[in-house]
Amino acid sequence: xxxxxxxxxxxxxxxxxxxxxxxxxxxxxxxxxxxxxxxxxxxxxxxxxxxxxxxxxxxxxxxxxxxxxxxxxxxxxxxxxxxxxxxxxxxxxxxxxxxxxxxxxxxxxxxxxxxxxxxxxxxxxxxxxxxxxxx
Amino acid sequence: xxxxxxxxxxxxxxxxxxxxxxxxxxxxxxxxxxxxxxxxxxxxxxxxxxxxxxxxxxxxxxxxxxxxxxxxxxxxxxxxxxxxxxxxxxxxxxxxxxxxxxxxxxxxxxxxxxxxxxxxxxxxxxxxxxxxxxxxxxxxxxxxxxxxxxxxxxxxxxxxxxxxxxxxxxxxxxxxxxxxxxxxxxxxxxxxxxxxxxxxxxxxxxxxxxxxxxxxxxxxxxxxxxxxxxxxxxxxxxxxxxxxxxxxxxxxxxxxxxxxxxxxxxxxxxxxxxxxxxxxxxxxxxxxxxxxxxxxxxxxxxxxxxxxxxxxxxxxxxxxxxxxxxxxxxxxxxxxxxxxxxxxxxxxxxxxxxxxxxxxxxxxxxxxxxxxxxxxxxxxxxxxxxxxxxxxxxxxxxxxxxxxxxxxxxxxxxxxxxxxxxxxxxxxxxxxxxxxxxxxxxxxxxxxxxxxxxxxxxxxxxxxxxxxxxxxxxxxxxxxxxxxxxxxxxxxxxxxx
Numbered sequence: 109x110x111x112x113x114x115x116x117x118x119x120x121x122x123x124x125x126x127x128x129x130x131x132x133x134x135x136x137x138x139x140x141x142x143x144x145x146x147x148x149x150x151x152x153x154x155x156x157x158x159x160x161x162x163x164x165x166x167x168x169x170x171x172x173x174x175x176x177x178x179x180x181x182x183x184x185x186x187x188x189x190x191x192x193x194x195x196x197x198x199x200x201x202x203x204x205x206x207x208x209x210x211x212x213x214x215x216x217x218x219x220x221x222x223x224x225x226x227x228x229x230x231x232x233x234x235x236x237x238x239x240x241x242x243x
Numbered sequence: 244x245x246x247x248x249x250x251x252x253x254x255x256x257x258x259x260x261x262x263x264x265x266x267x268x269x270x271x272x273x274x275x276x277x278x279x280x281x282x283x284x285x286x287x288x289x290x291x292x293x294x295x296x297x298x299x300x301x302x303x304x305x306x307x308x309x310x311x312x313x314x315x316x317x318x319x320x321x322x323x324x325x326x327x328x329x330x331x332x333x334x335x336x337x338x339x340x341x342x343x344x345x346x347x348x349x350x351x352x353x354x355x356x357x358x359x360x361x362x363x364x365x366x367x368x369x370x371x372x373x374x375x376x377x378x379x380x381x382x383x384x385x386x387x388x389x390x391x392x393x394x395x396x397x398x399x400x401x402x403x404x405x406x407x408x409x410x411x412x413x414x415x416x417x418x419x420x421x422x423x424x425x426x427x428x429x430x431x432x433x434x435x436x437x438x439x440x441x442x443x444x445x446x447x448x449x450x451x452x453x454x455x456x457x458x459x460x461x462x463x464x465x466x467x468x469x470x471x472x473x474x475x476x477x478x479x480x481x482x483x484x485x486x487x488x489x490x491x492x493x494x495x496x497x498x499x500x501x502x503x504x505x506x507x508x509x510x511x512x513x514x515x516x517x518x519x520x521x522x523x524x525x526x527x528x529x530x531x532x533x534x535x536x537x538x539x540x541x542x543x544x545x546x547x548x549x550x551x552x553x554x555x556x557x558x559x560x561x562x563x564x565x566x567x568x569x570x571x572x573x574x575x576x577x578x579x580x581x582x583x584x585x586x587x588x589x590x591x592x593x594x595x596x597x598x599x600x601x602x603x604x605x606x607x608x609x610x611x612x613x614x615x616x617x618x619x620x621x622x623x624x625x626x627x628x629x630x631x632x633x634x635x636x637x638x639x640x641x642x643x644x645x646x647x648x649x650x651x652x653x654x655x656x657x658x659x660x661x662x663x664x665x666x667x668x669x670x671x672x673x674x675x676x677x678x679x680x681x682x683x684x685x686x687x688x689x690x691x692x693x694x695x696x697x698x699x700x701x702x703x704x705x706x707x708x709x710x711x712x713x714x715x716x717x718x719x720x721x722x723x724x725x726x727x728x729x730x731x732x733x734x735x736x737x738x739x740x
Contacts, residue, residue: 217391237400
């Protein structure tokens with residue numbers, strides 16, 4: 109039980125990811141597949157962000173310089189343990205941009221698919237495509 | 244100046260992709276010329292970088308002067324430089340070809356088309372040149388997103404194929420990202436060379452094992468290895484012909500490059516051979532991919548679809564060479580990347596030219612094509628020879644090395660698979676050639692002049708010349724393949740073999 113509670117953030121990420129994967133595989137509606145895809149990506153963002161957390165009141169890495177030293181820091185006063193790791197956050201900013209772009213293009217394609225086939229149900233589209241190929 | 248070439252290789256196409264809107268707004272017809280100029284520059288820069296690598300060894304370019312592992316660095320060694328030259332050359336030739344084809348297929352979207360086209364090439368070059376694991380993901384997505392859009396404007400029903408690619412491609416990239424995350428978790432670094440130094444002491448860790456598996460599965464999805472190939476045939480065959488001719492040779496090959504990097508640079512080869520037996524799993528998957536792809540290809544009646552399944556089969560060769568993880572196998576894999584890039588570009592361009600002239604690429608409608616389009620179809624014949632592996636062409640040599648690699652690894656099944664696949668290639672390529680060369684249109688005797696007038700009906704020169712360049716390239720690469728191996732590929736093989 110401790111194993112689950114102590115690492116609950118990772119469990120949430122795995123569960124979210126699996127929901128996303130399930131949505132992409134099992135759902136017939138293409139729009140729902142897009143929702144699943146977005147969940148899948150969001151889960152990864154959650155994973156990255158939760159890796160940067162440190163327990164014990166660590167905070168954002170804004171280091172105040174000493175005004176007497178022209179803004180420089182007195183050596184030995186800054187400890188990494190006091191600050192969160194900012195890098196995963198930065199990486200995830202990029203990943204979010206990628207995610208938005210992917211989402212945008214997926215929705216644009218959905219619009220084109222709907223215009224062409226008049227439906228977003230996967231099996232109906234496959235049926236229409238089969239008929240078109242037979243012609 | 245020449246020290247900054249690695250940065251220029253990325254920045255020139257990237258900035259031009261935005262600039263093209265300005266030029267295109269002023270004059271639509273200039274956009275293709277601009278792309279050709281840009282890609283010619285990129286090609287020359289790649290050659291420059293290649294020469295630099297050959298003279299001075301690996302280039303490590305610190306972007307913005309930030310020292311690695313904090314900053315992003317571009318690392319160019321023999322493998323990267325080789326890939327850069329291939330990508331820039333193939334894309335340059337395909338661009339010349341694309342002008343007429345695009346004017347006919349999507350006349351109203353020329354300017355955005357070329358903008359996306361350059362972005363796609365930027366992404367591909369970026370994946371190859373960067374030495375940073377996360378940066379690879381960013382470029383992977385730049386290439387993929389522009390690719391989705393380019394496929395989406397293709398022939399009827401392309402939007403559905405593109406959608407499939409969006410979903411599966413995103414899963415692939417996400418798995419890769421997850422693998423990078425796990426590696427960052429244990430090493431605290433994203434720089435490939437830095438990670439490679441830290442990792443060996445951690446090979447026992449389950450996190451590293453998971454990272455390796457996630458990355459390989461993600462890349463295998465992008466590579467379209469057999470069970471993960473479902474997106475590829477639709478996406479490649481429904482895209483506009485010029486786009487097919489660009490992505491079929493390059494996208495999967497760049498993913499294959501990435502797999503070589505992960506296998507042999509980021510992880511040590513023995514990790515995937517001894518610590519977890521992923522290499523042998525990969526070889527078996529690759530063998531299935533080779534056979535299944537070929538059998539699917541035989542079943543197709545649409546030329547582009549047939550060629551797309553052939554991509555799946557051929558990527559199997561490369562994966563097999565990587566998975567064998569011995570000297571001959573890797574040589575074969577790298578040589579096959581070059582060979583495949585040229586051959587697939589050639590045959591897809593031929594398919595595009597046939598569509599341009601006849602409006603369809605159903606194989607059954609190819610009768611008399613040799614009399615109408617002799618040059619195009621001769622290029623197709625050379626491409627087919629290379630696919631099958633007939634000596635003067637480059638396909639023979641890469642297959643030879645793969646077979647030697649399989650023998651070295653004492654994997655007789657793979658020898659059989661490689662030889663069988665050659666026969667399967669014969670079946671599906673020569674079927675096309677048989678119909679096009681030997682089946683005549685039956686003359687209509689009821690008419691007063693009872694013969695069919697055969698007129699030369701070739702594709703326009705701007706399409707024909709790129710096709711012929713590629714066909715010549717296949718032969719040249721074949722004839723000079725010992726030189727290519729001695730000067731370049733030899734240095735790619737890691738010392739630990």
